[in-house]
Amino acid sequence: MxxxxxxxxxxxxxxxxxxxxxxxxxxxxxxxxxxxxxxxxxxxxxxxxxxxxxxxxxxxxxxxxxxxxxxxVPEAKAGKNRLHLDLYPTARDDSLSQERRIELIDAKAAELVALGATVKHRVRDDNPADPEYYLVLQDPEGNEFCIS
Known part of the structure; x- marks a missing residue:
């Protein structure tokens, strides 16, 4: 190990x-x-x-x-992360409706924005066969992470 x-x-x-x-x-x-x-x-x-x-x-x-x-470290972040964290406030529960998933993801994003995060962009696809919704954010020092 x-x-x-x-x-x-x-x-x-x-x-x-x-x-x-x-x-x-x-x-x-x-x-x-x-x-x-x-x-x-x-x-x-x-x-x-x-x-x-x-x-x-x-x-x-x-x-x-x-x-x-x-x-x-003494230097500021430069460039895009090569590694990032993905947060799943929905616990990847496939039984949730798309609207409920969006509510949970947006609520977590609002909580993190209040702590200093910044929303960079949202991705939404309401394709019934494979719906998708996630946000790309940055933490207070600019490190990217996703919420989905």
Missing amino acids: VFWQLTIDANDPERLATFWQQALGWVSAPPGVADGEPTWWAHYRGRLGGRDAFTDRLFDPAGVGPALWFQQ
């Missing part, structure tokens, strides 16, 4: 960590698990020292996703 985390360059790691914590519902300290705790959570807890939480890292409270680290 290989340990890994997703590292995102940031000019203001604390601001991005706060934004993504609210966007994902993740936590700023490794959650505890009674049995079968991943060894990387113990690694991160050791790195906390006397602090209660990180200001630049996030953890999936369910223990499924990798840790996110917002790494301080």
Whole structure:
């Protein structure tokens, strides 16, 4: 097994960590698990020292996703991301109507815009055989991500 985390360059790691914590519902300290705790959570807890939480890292409270680290860098973002996050507030539930999906996606987008995101564009296709709706946004430092 290989340990890994997703590292995102940031000019203001604390601001991005706060934004993504609210966007994902993740936590700023490794959650505890009674049995079968991943060894990387113990690694991160050791790195906390006397602090209660990180200001630049996030953890999936369910223990499924990798840790996110917002790494301080001096330069601003330049160009398009080669990697981005896709958020699914609809939980990819195919039983939802197109209109209900749009409501959920738009509500999540409005929440994130209030936190500093920017909507870049919307894609909508009401083809009954394969309806599609998603938004492309940027986080407070310009990193692209999608909501669908």
